Amino acid sequence: GDSVTQMEGPVTLSEEAFLTINCTYTATGYPSLFWYVQYPGEGLQLLLKATKADDKGSNKGFEATYRKETTSFHLEKGSVQVSDSAVYFCALSQTSGDMRFGAGTRLTVKP
Amino acid sequence: KAGVTQTPRYLIKTRGQQVTLSCSPISGHRSVSWYQQTPGQGLQFLFEYFSETQRNKGNFPGRFSGRQFSNSRSEMNVSTLELGDSALYLCASSFLQGDTEAFFGQGTRLTVV
Numbered sequence: 479g480d481s482v483t484q485m486e487g488p489v490t491l492s493e494e495a496f497l498t499i500n501c502t503y504t505a506t507g508y509p510s511l512f513w514y515v516q517y518p519g520e521g522l523q524l525l526l527k528a529t530k531a532d533d534k535g536s537n538k539g540f541e542a543t544y545r546k547e548t549t550s551f552h553l554e555k556g557s558v559q560v561s562d563s564a565v566y567f568c569a570l571s572q573t574s575g576d577m578r579f580g581a582g583t584r585l586t587v588k589p
Numbered sequence: 590k591a592g593v594t595q596t597p598r599y600l601i602k603t604r605g606q607q608v609t610l611s612c613s614p615i616s617g618h619r620s621v622s623w624y625q626q627t628p629g630q631g632l633q634f635l636f637e638y639f640s641e642t643q644r645n646k647g648n649f650p651g652r653f654s655g656r657q658f659s660n661s662r663s664e665m666n667v668s669t670l671e672l673g674d675s676a677l678y679l680c681a682s683s684f685l686q687g688d689t690e691a692f693f694g695q696g697t698r699l700t701v702v
Contacts, residue, residue, distance in 0.1 A: 510690070521593075521679055522693040567632065576645050577622070577681075577691060579632040 480505040484568045484580030491587050497555040499583045501542075501568035504549065509570040511535075511544050511551040516565045516582070525553075525566070558587045591616065593682050593694035601700045607668040610697045614661050614682030620644075621663040622691060623655060626677040635678075638663050639685075667699075675701045 485500040503511065510529045514522040526535030531546035540555045551568060568580040594613040602608050614621050622645075623635040634647040638657035655665040661682075667674055677698050681691035 512690075514693070519695075521595075521695040522681075524690065524692065527690060571691070576634050576637065576647070577624075577632075578634075581631050 480509065480570060480572065480578045482568050482570055482578050482580040484566075485583050487565075487582070488584040488586060491558055491585070493560055493587055493589050494557045495587075497553070497558045497562075497585070499553040499566055499568075499585070501551045501553065501580060502549050503551065503568075503570050505570055505572065507572055508546075509572045511542070512569040512571065512577075513540070513542055513551070513553050514567045514569060514579075516567065518564075522567065558585070560587045560589055563587045593680055593692055595678075595680050595694035595697050597697060598695065599698045599700075601702060602670050603702055604670055604672060606670050607666060608670060608699060609664050609666050610678055610680075610699070612663045612665075612680030612682075612694060614663070614680075615692055618682035618684050618692075619661050620683040620685060621657055621661065622681045622683070623663070623665050624679045624681065625649075626679055626696070627675075632679070635665065670701045672701050675699060 481504045512527045513525040515525045526537040528535040528544035534543045542551050542553045565582045565584045567582045571577040596611045620639045622637040626632045637645040641657045652668045657663045677696045679696045680694045683691050
C-alpha cells in the first residue's frame with residue numbers, strides 16, 4: 479500500500495541555519511503530497527502542498543518540490559527561527575479520507 | 590471563518606468504559622475523517638464520512654465506530670476501552686469527498702486508566 483518515509487529526528491539547529499527534512503513516498507498513481515506542522519498540544523496545520531510532479535509548494539519560507547523520478551518531497555528552509563520548532567509530518571493522499579503520514583520529525587531551533 | 594472544532598479537548602476514562610468524541614467541520618465542508626495519533630504508531634486513519642455515510646475505513650477493530658449527521662458534524666465512539674486506546678484523536682474536514690486537502694482540528698486527548 480501507499481506509504482511515506484521521512485527522516486528520523488530529532489533535528490537540532492541554530493537560528494538562521496539551513497533546514498532539510500527528507501521525505502520519500504511509495505504510491506500507485508499520482509498522489510498529492512503535503513507537509514504538516516504540529517506545535518505542542520495542537521493539531522496539524524497544513525504547511526504546504528503539491529498536487530502534481532514538478533510542482534513546488536511554498537509557505538512561510540518553507541519549500542518542497544514534488545519529484546516523481548525520485549519519489550521525494552523534501553522540506554527546505556533557508557534560515558530557520560526559534561518559532562519553527564515543532565514536529566513536521568510529510569503526508570500523501572489519493573483521496574481526502576485516507577491520508578498516509580510519515581513518522582514525524584521533531585525540529586528544535588536554538589537561539 | 591471558524592476552523593475544525595473538536596470536543597472535548599481532554600478526557601480521562603477507565604478501562605471497559607465507552608467514550609464519544611465530537612467534531613464540527615469547517616462550515617460548508619461535508620467530508621470528515623478521523624485519525625488516531627500515538628507515539629508508537631504515529632498517525633493512523635480510522636474512517637471517513639461523507640453525506641452521513643462511511644466511505645472509507647482503516648484497520649481498526651469494531652470497537653471503533655462513527656457517524657455523521659445531516660449538518661456534517663461527526664462523532665466517533667470507542668466501546669470497551671483499553672489502555673492502548675490512549676491517544677490524541679484528530680478530526681479533519683474537507684470540502685468534498687475526493688478533495689486531497691484536509692484541515693485538522695486540535696484533537697481530543699483521551700487517557701484510559
